[in-house]
Amino acid sequence: MNDRSETLRPARHSLAFSRLTPDGASESVDRALAEEVPVAIEYNGAGYAVLMATPTDIGDLVQGFSLAERLVSREDASLDIDVYDTGAGIIARATLPPHRTDGLLERVRHRASESSCGLCGIENLEQAIRPLPRVTATSQADxxxxxxxxxxxxxxxxxxxxxxxxxxxxxxxxxxxxxxxxxxxxxxxxxxxxxxxxxxxxxxxxxxxxxxxxxxxxxxxxxxxxxxxxxxxxxxxxxxxxxxxxxxxxxxxxxxxxxxxxxxxxxx
Missing domain, CATH: 3.40.140.10 (Cytidine Deaminase, domain 2)
Known part of the structure; x- marks a missing residue:
């Protein structure tokens, strides 16, 4: 796995600002700003989504996003993820196991929202609020x-x-x-x-x-x-x-x- 997400680029940068106060005073200050970059996620060579994210822990992001999108389940092994910084943004390429390919094609079809016909709209709404499984774990925290x-x-x-x-x-x-x-x-x-x-x-x-x-x-x-x-x-x-x-x-x-x-x- 070529997950170089920890060293792609810093999570924050400093920029100069002018600090203004009600009494009319001002001073130059450096302020740390959180970094936000486009992260393009591909599965099995197909573009799937672009997220705006902090450029750290990208492999973790893709793994969790894949679970949330129901492209994998908790029972599946960790994905093979390659992460690259192109300068304009980050590309994360993940490989799904063979038995998850059909699910990928189905999700890509529903994410393509170019059509606005009534039936397609109904279908997309049903996909937006899909049935959830029951939680089986129990918390012991008080x-x-x-x-x-x-x-x-x-x-x-x-x-x-x-x-x-x-x-x-x-x-x-x-x-x-x-x-x-x-x-x-x-x-x-x-x-x-x-x-x-x-x-x-x-x-x-x-x-x-x-x-x-x-x-x-x-x-x-x-x-x-x-x-x-x-x-x-x-x-x-x-x-x-x-x-x-x-x-x-x-x-x-x-x-x-x-x-x-x-x-x-x-x-x-």
Missing amino acids: RVAIFRALGALGDHQPLNAATGAAHAAAWAGADGRIRLVREDVGRHNAFDKLIGAMARADASWDGGFALLSSRCSYELVEKAVLADCPLLVTISAPTRLAAERAAQAGLPIIALARSDALLARDPD
Whole structure:
């Protein structure tokens, strides 16, 4: 595997700004900005998607994205991924196993949205909200563990500490200790990177949970379910669709997770 994603390019750069204050003063300051580049993902030689992402942990990103797109399952081996920096962006070339080729062709067909006929529109809507499997894993974490992870998350976000512009996705154990974190300018990318890193390391949730520095969108719920995450904790609130999809899949969610309170919802 030619995964050189850790050394492709830095995750942040500094630019000069003028700092203005209400009293009319100004000064020149250097500000670290998070990097964001196009990442083109190819499967078996076919272009599939272009994501805007932080150029780190690209192999993890592709692995997690592939699971979220249902091109592979948790039972499949890690993908063979080649990552290249073209200057204009990054190309990630992944090879799917032979028994997943039909699924690739089906997903490519549904992602091609040039047609706007009524029947195609209905078909695309059905693909947008596809049935989810049931979560089979169980979290052993209590509220003490969740507050512990919340308090420690900032110490595991170096890119956000430098730029104030990156999301984090963390895997916390049942005791609340943070075991792994991935950062990205996109909340979906950060979670894909975390899920991908765990899949490539053949790591299970081990009674723990996922902690995300974002709102709980339905896409993040779906990623959690497909990764068999036993508990999803997010800093901000869920949408109604996210809460409903989580309940249907048997995924407990905790939202508006702050240092002084949590908002919990168990599946129906």
